[in-house]
Amino acid sequence: MEFSNKQIDQLHKAYDDVQREYIDFFLSCSKLILCLTDNKIKEFFQHGFMRRLTTIKRCVDNIYKVWPPERSSLLSKEEREDVTINLQAFIFNIYGSIENLRSIFYKIRNKIKHEYAKELEDYLVSEKYITWKEYLNNFRHALAHRIPLYIPPFVLSPEETKKYYDLGEQMKEALQKIDLSQYERIECERDALGKICPLMTHSFSEKAKEVVFHAQIIADFNTVIKFADKIKIGVLNL
Numbered sequence: 460m461e462f463s464n465k466q467i468d469q470l471h472k473a474y475d476d477v478q479r480e481y482i483d484f485f486l487s488c489s490k491l492i493l494c495l496t497d498n499k500i501k502e503f504f505q506h507g508f509m510r511r512l513t514t515i516k517r518c519v520d521n522i523y524k525v526w527p528p529e530r531s532s533l534l535s536k537e538e539r540e541d542v543t544i545n546l547q548a549f550i551f552n553i554y555g556s557i558e559n560l561r562s563i564f565y566k567i568r569n570k571i572k573h574e575y576a577k578e579l580e581d582y583l584v585s586e587k588y589i590t591w592k593e594y595l596n597n598f599r600h601a602l603a604h605r606i607p608l609y610i611p612p613f614v615l616s617p618e619e620t621k622k623y624y625d626l627g628e629q630m631k632e633a634l635q636k637i638d639l640s641q642y643e644r645i646e647c648e649r650d651a652l653g654k655i656c657p658l659m660t661h662s663f664s665e666k667a668k669e670v671v672f673h674a675q676i677i678a679d680f681n682t683v684i685k686f687a688d689k690i691k692i693g694v695l696n697l
Contacts, residue, residue: 460614460656462528462673470528473677474519480684481516485509491691500566507559508687511552515683518549519676526657528673533655539610546659546672547608553679554599557592560686567694575693582689591682597668601661608661610672613653623649 462470488509495501522545525538534542561583568576582588602608615623626649633642658669 460654460658461531462657467528470673470677473674474523477516477519477677477680480681481512484512484684484687487691491694494694497566500563503559503563503566508556508563511556511559512683512687514552515549515556515680518545518552519680521545522549522672522676526673528657531655533613533650533653536612539612543608543610543659546610546676547602549676549679550595550598550602550608553683554595556683557595557686560683560690564690567690571693572696575689575696579689579693582686588682591678594668594670595679598659598661598670601665601667606662606665606667608659610659611656614656615653619653623653 492501492505495504522542525542526534564579564583568579598608626645629645630642630649633639633645657671657673659672659675660669661667
């Protein structure tokens with residue numbers, strides 16, 4: 460699976476927007492932190508949410524550095540492991556950041572103006588947010604309690620699938636003959652099959668969803684920033 464030129468352009472623009480939004484949000488937070496007088500709420504925001512946001516942004520950068528949307532060559536085992544590690548850290552901290560923000564909101568909702576509290580309450584029960592939270596819960600809970608996130612090493616066409624298994628049989632025959640040079644030649648031919656596969660999933664037995672993570676991590680980042688911005692507006696208008 461490869462992205463179209465239009466999709467590549469859209470993903471790069473969305474990634475550039477993340478850079479800008481991250482800086483803008485951080486620059487706007489100094490005043491917010493001064494307005495938070497409750498030490499527990501301030502800790503949840505400054506040392507909970509803000510730390511997580513830094514990690515989230517770093518994970519996005521790392522993933523896009525190793526695997527830019529235009530990449531067509533297969534990843535090495537080490538590269539795929541690095542992307543997987545960053546996806547796992549990303550999902551954990553997206554989940555944690557939402558929990559931080561929810562905790563902050565429920566502690567301050569009786570103090571902020573009714574219109575801002577209602578806007579946040581409506582957002583948290585909106586169909587769009589609930590659908591997104593179901594996806595996040597599914598991946599986070601699998602990662603924490605059952606099966607870690609997984610990126611397929613490649614995807615094969617039906618013709619390539621047949622050839623892949625045929626070459627596997629030839630590799631077995633080469634081993635039986637102790638012909639290591641033949642084995643390595645066939646292995647190289649087999650490993651050249653397939654296309655890059657920018658999907659993440661977890662359990663096969665649970666038939667977990669396959670998610671195109673380049674777009675999803677940008678959407679997740681934007682969701683967290685949107686939630687945080689709503690809280691910020693409410694606090695700054697006390």
